[in-house]
Amino acid sequence: GDFKAEPFKIKAVEPIQLIPRREREEAIQKVGYNLFSLNSDQVYIDLLTDSGTGAMSDRQWAGLMQGDESYAGSDNYQKLVAVVQELFDYEYTIPAHQGRGAEQVLFPLLAGKGQYGISNMHFDTTKAHVELAGAKAVDMFTENAVETGKYHPFKGNLDVEKAEEFIQEKGTEKIAFIIMTITCNSAGGQPVSLENIKNTKLLADRYDIPLLLDAARFAENAYFIKQREEGYQDKTIKTIVKEMFSYAEAFTLSAKKDAIANIGGLIGIKDDEKLYKRARSRSVPLEGFPTYGGLAGRDMEAIARGLREVIQLEYLDYRIGQVKYLGDNLREAGIPIQYPVGGHAVFVDAGKMAPHIPHNQFPGQALGVELYKEAGVRGVEVGTLLLGRDPDTGENLQAPLELLRLAIPRRVYTDNHLDVVTEGMKRVRDKADQLSGLKFTYEPEVLRHFTAKFEPV
Numbered sequence: 330g331d332f333k334a335e336p337f338k339i340k341a342v343e344p345i346q347l348i349p350r351r352e353r354e355e356a357i358q359k360v361g362y363n364l365f366s367l368n369s370d371q372v373y374i375d376l377l378t379d380s381g382t383g384a385m386s387d388r389q390w391a392g393l394m395q396g397d398e399s400y401a402g403s404d405n406y407q408k409l410v411a412v413v414q415e416l417f418d419y420e421y422t423i424p425a426h427q428g429r430g431a432e433q434v435l436f437p438l439l440a441g442k443g444q445y446g447i448s449n450m451h452f453d454t455t456k457a458h459v460e461l462a463g464a465k466a467v468d469m470f471t472e473n474a475v476e477t478g479k480y481h482p483f484k485g486n487l488d489v490e491k492a493e494e495f496i497q498e499k500g501t502e503k504i505a506f507i508i509m510t511i512t513c514n515s516a517g518g519q520p521v522s523l524e525n526i527k528n529t530k531l532l533a534d535r536y537d538i539p540l541l542l543d544a545a546r547f548a549e550n551a552y553f554i555k556q557r558e559e560g561y562q563d564k565t566i567k568t569i570v571k572e573m574f575s576y577a578e579a580f581t582l583s584a585k586k587d588a589i590a591n592i593g594g595l596i597g598i599k600d601d602e603k604l605y606k607r608a609r610s611r612s613v614p615l616e617g618f619p620t621y622g623g624l625a626g627r628d629m630e631a632i633a634r635g636l637r638e639v640i641q642l643e644y645l646d647y648r649i650g651q652v653k654y655l656g657d658n659l660r661e662a663g664i665p666i667q668y669p670v671g672g673h674a675v676f677v678d679a680g681k682m683a684p685h686i687p688h689n690q691f692p693g694q695a696l697g698v699e700l701y702k703e704a705g706v707r708g709v710e711v712g713t714l715l716l717g718r719d720p721d722t723g724e725n726l727q728a729p730l731e732l733l734r735l736a737i738p739r740r741v742y743t744d745n746h747l748d749v750v751t752e753g754m755k756r757v758r759d760k761a762d763q764l765s766g767l768k769f770t771y772e773p774e775v776l777r778h779f780t781a782k783f784e785p786v
């Protein structure tokens with residue numbers, strides 16, 4: 330339409346507050362400069378993640394009252410199966426408690442010791458589950474993904490040539506699967522074009538390798554295809570979604586993103602009954618039972634309803650328009666970001682903003698700590714800290730980009746809140762060259778960023 334206002338009015342609100350600067354400085358120092366360790370009431374505007382932090386609609390809330398808590402065969406499960414069939418044209422659905430729940434059930438059935446998982450970019454928790462299955466996660470993004478200041482419509486694409494060389498080098502029996510992350514979170518929530526998905530499918534078929542989707546932000550990916558890909562402008566989001574999923578044979582999906590639910594995950598299997606039965610039996614010890622997957626019936630209802638809401642064009646116009654609003658304001662202030670903005674967050678190029686901080690002193694984390702001190706805004710580092718160490722050598726892997734992610738929860742904040750973020754980032758920019766890096770005082774074994782402790786270098 331020709332007006333930009335939110336396609337909803339607000340019915341319930343949750344108070345937030347900005348604690349005094351002194352208290353913010355004490356709080357972050359006390360938790361060892363790890364933003365994950367702050368309590369929510371110490372955070373004014375929480376851009377840590379868009380995962381599980383969205384606001385449900387009144388219809389989703391109403392659905393909670395229709396939770397069928399039958400142990401087996403819950404009515405909400407049937408609704409979930411029906412919406413997966415309708416939206417993705419996938420026969421089989423197995424719920425899980427979240428995305429990682431889906432990954433832990435599915436991946437070991439497809440990947441094993443000494444094998445490789447190929448992806449445009451594995452998000453860190455997905456990489457962890459490929460490794461837990463005994464395989465190695467290999468990212469095959471294109472050069473466009475690392476040139477943050479340069480426009481490219483599909484920075485999330487997989488480099489098909491690079492992937493083919495790798496397959497030929499290792500031998501096809503060494504490749505467990507190709508998993509396409511849509512949108513590509515670690516590249517900056519960047520979309521993957523349908524052309525790239527098609528070409529990846531052709532590659533997978535040529536070598537008889539399964540193609541999976543990590544579909545956490547599938548609706549946002551579809552929106553960018555409609556906006557930017559030749560021949561898709563007049564297609565509905567629903568049509569684009571169905572085509573995207575038609576090229577894969579299974580997906581894992583964190584319902585905490587584009588199902589706008591606070592918890593939940595899904596495994597979708599297109600038509601491979603044998604794989605479905607194996608996954609279904611694995612879900613019993615790991616996720617409880619194949620018709621509830623670690624969730625209450627009410628949660629499955631919320632997910633089923635959220636999946637229908639997320640593909641509405643008015644919602645996506647608003648949601649991605651809000652991310653662009655923040656991105657445009659930061660760029661106007663001369664703050665380097667991954668451009669164009671992605672679907673769920675603005676990724677500040679911390680490597681460019683604080684070039685004096687080496688990658689292994691975590692510039693993204695240093696900027697994130699400063700933004701919290703300046704404005705009580707919590708972001709998250711997506712760079713070397715998140716990437717972790719090489720499981721074989723133990724060496725710190727250097728990330729392709731050192732980013733500070735400002736993830737925008739769905740239907741939660743107004744542009745006024747985002748203006749505070751812009752103001753806070755301007756203050757950080759003005760002192761960026763005086764910032765020092767961080768070093769570990771405590772480094773956990775696995776997924777270290779969640780609980781690590783630091784001190785300024």
Ligand SMILES: CC1=C(O)/C(=C\N=C(/Cc2ccccc2)C(=O)O)C(COP(=O)(O)O)=CN1
Binds near residue numbers: 429430454510543
């Ligand atoms: C593409 C993709 C994801 O982005 C994803 C989770 N993302 C998250 C959640 C998170 C993870 C690590 C640190 C902080 C926050 C995000 O903040 O971005 C998962 C796992 O889903 P799960 O959290 O439901 O287990 C699978 N794939």
